[in-house]
Structures are given as structure tokens and as C-alpha cells.
Amino acid sequence: RTIYLDGAFVPAADARVSVMDRGFLFADGIYEVSAVLDGRLVDNDAHLARLDRSLAAIGIANPHAPEAWARLQAELVRRNGLAEGVVYIQVTRGAAERDFGYGPDLVPTVVMFTQPKTIVGAPVQASGARVVTRPDLRWARRDIKSVGLLAQVMAKREAAAAGAAEVFMVEDGFITEGGSSTVFVVTAAGALVTRPLSHAVLPGITRLAVMRLAAEAGLALDERAIAVDEAVAAREVFFTSASNFVVPVVAIDGSDIGDGRPGPHARRLMALYVALAR
């Protein structure tokens, strides 16, 4: 596997980062994940725009213009022969003597790798996902795609132990988002509901694409917070992310959603998104 590290394409075994890197010591960095389908990046302009926004939010100068990022991503996809999966980008503030403060001369560490993954036709599309809820223990700027993911790691570990494919994070009785996804419900009246953007959630790129597709398909959209009991009683629930697109939810905390099988809206929106990506 070839890795992109600080300006060079290198074999994975040669991709080394300093233990003094602030990403390692402080989680002082951000990341981005774009899907690859048929060897092409999906919705990538929007992912690169969010990368720029995350970098600006923590005061790291973006090392590349979007066109340059896209060329590097495409070259990595080509070198790794990736047909379907994801491209991961990480930018940290760089290596320095450990100190909370930092000077102006740090050089950001830039890492990119690919991961093969079946997204279209993945088993979870047919089976649907069982999810569990957990308290949202994250910080107050979840709109920044920070590499500090300990709360999600802990919540997802608990979810996996409970046999669940994803965790829904809960704050004040309302779902913020999935551990690594955006949550949608379909109401009895057939409206699509998802939480509005704020510092409480990541502005999902798949979220926006799915909302546009739903609007084109004539579905009513409602951006508001969803209470856990509303989701459990909803006609349909699904979650979205670059790494899975649209995943139907069949149970929350052991309670079946609808008839306990993947719902038609999730299936349709998945098909529409795949058609758009192709």
C-alpha cells in the first residue's frame, strides 16, 4: 500500500511520523474522509471545502488548494488501484517540543491513505443496522472534524459489545448524531427529519446530498432535533456517512423500528445517491 506523507508517495512501511507530532500528543489536527466508487471520488469538492473549514477553525493554514488536493487524492487512488472504499486525509499542526503553546514556524504533517471497502451492496444494506444509544460525551465544537475521537471510540466499543453496528449519541434526550454518521428519521406523515447544523454536529456531506435528493423526490424536509423516543417510534430511521452512504436502521436499543426491516426511503435514497455518484 502506498501512503502519501508530506509531499511524497511512499510504501506504508516507510511512512513515519515523529512521536513529537502534535496530532499524536494533543490530537491537534483534523481529518477528512471521501468515498471512492468505480475509482472516482464522490462529492469530493464538498469534502475538500469542509477540510478547509476545519483547518481554518483551528488555525492551520491549508497546505493545498482544492485542485492540488484532488490531484493528490486521485494519484493515491490510482497507485493503490482502489476501485471502492475511502481516501483518508489528516493534517496536524506538526512536530515540536511538547508544550501546549506553539510557535509560528510549525510545518503541518499531511497524511493520506486509502482503504478498500464495499459500500454498494454491503451486507448491512440488506440486513439493516441495529444501533444503541449512549450519552454524547464529546466536546462543544463537533462541527470541526477533529482527530480527537476518544468519545466516539468508547461509545462505538460499547455499541459493538452490544452487537450494534453504530451508536447514536444523545444529549438532553435528543440525538445529536451517530458516532460517525448523521441520523435521519421518517415521520408517520412521510417527512424526513434531521438535526439542523450547529456546533453540536458535524456538517455531513452525505447529509446535504441526501437532503437535496429527498427534496427532488418531493419529500418534505424538517430540520429539528430528534428525541430518542421519537426515533424509536418513527416509521423509518437511517444514518448517512461518506463511508457507508445510507444505512437503514432496524432497531434502536433493542426496539424494532417499523416492521424491523430496512425501510423504503433509505433504500431509495441509497439508490439515488449511488446513481448520482456514478
Ligand code: PDD
Ligand atoms: N465520519 N458525524 C460524525 C461525527 C462523523 O464522524 C461523520 C463521518 C458524519 C458524516 O459525515 P459525512 O457524510 O460527511 O461523511 C457525521 C467519517 C466517515 C469517519 O469518521 O470515518
